[in-house]
Amino acid sequence: MKKSIHLLLILLLLSLSLPLSSVKAYELYNANKESLNNRYIIFIDVNQLNLSLLDSETKEVKKSYPVAIGKKDTPSPIGNWKISSKALMNGPFGGYWLGLNAPWDTYGIHGTSNPNSIGSMASSGCIRMFNNNAQELYSLVDYGTPVIISSGPSWLFSSYVRDISRNDKGTDVYEVQRRLQSLGYFKEKPDGIYNYSLEIAVENYRKDTNLPGTSLIDKNFLNSIGIFKFE
Incomplete structure (x- = not known):
């Protein structure tokens, strides 16, 4: 029960x-x-x-x-x-x-x-x-x-919290695509694959917001776009 x-x-x-x-x-x-x-x-x-x-x-x-x-x-x-x-x-x-x-x-x-x-x-x-x-x-x-x-x-x-790199696939990638799409940076249909278009979106977001880092999507990046463990 x-x-x-x-x-x-x-x-x-x-x-x-x-x-x-x-x-x-x-x-x-x-x-x-x-x-x-x-x-x-x-x-x-x-x-x-x-x-x-x-x-x-x-x-x-x-x-x-x-x-x-x-x-x-x-x-x-x-x-x-x-x-x-x-x-x-x-x-x-x-x-x-x-x-x-x-x-x-x-x-x-x-x-x-x-x-x-x-x-x-x-x-x-x-x-x-x-x-x-x-x-x-x-x-x-x-x-x-x-x-x-x-x-x-x-x-x-889950145990799947990770830094997201180019060519990674998964729910986490899909959610980042959705968030960046809502912010006007990702122009394609979210598909859960970290491709070139997402890499450009990540880099442009970092540049516009003065967020240091590379194309790697880490915890600081997730927090910056509004993805927290407790939302």
């Missing part, structure tokens, strides 16, 4: 405060395949290294599985997504693949050929499960199933 209440509170925080709701513009899943009556919500807590399968109506936890998540330099995509593909894939994917519609790279929930990695930060961003658990999850969810990858109120509460 306490766990269910805890998850409900986190879901409420996500729906009310996370700016990632704007990511919905990137709903790339096949609408023709989407189930109109998804029974479940997948909730992944990157801090607890756990995946919970929630009843979409009652929000009760129906299943709970340990997982491996992305390494610090290849973070899992924190935010609100949907299942965009399903496939039977052997090898390192352990037989079962559930793809996500994150816009900046290919991510999925899948089995693994390295079960010893479960319970750690070990992947290139995907969510790894024990193969029998991945098989069970695969059988229970359909296209369009909501997937929430959470670290609490924002990605700043």
Whole structure:
């Protein structure tokens, strides 16, 4: 009961405060395949290294599985997504693949050929499960199933806080793009990839505001554009 209440509170925080709701513009899943009556919500807590399968109506936890998540330099995509593909894939994917519609790279929930990695930060961003658990999850969810990858109120509460460099990808990059776009510096559609256009925006912002530094996006830069741990 306490766990269910805890998850409900986190879901409420996500729906009310996370700016990632704007990511919905990137709903790339096949609408023709989407189930109109998804029974479940997948909730992944990157801090607890756990995946919970929630009843979409009652929000009760129906299943709970340990997982491996992305390494610090290849973070899992924190935010609100949907299942965009399903496939039977052997090898390192352990037989079962559930793809996500994150816009900046290919991510999925899948089995693994390295079960010893479960319970750690070990992947290139995907969510790894024990193969029998991945098989069970695969059988229970359909296209369009909501997937929430959470670290609490924002990605700043996760283990993925880092200095952001050229070619980095992730939720943190996406948020910097959104902030600089609102300030008039980033002119493209946010995509979560630190490319040349973002580098120019960062450098122009530093120049206009007399903020010392390079194209590296560090804590001082984040604070300057209004991204704090407590907002």
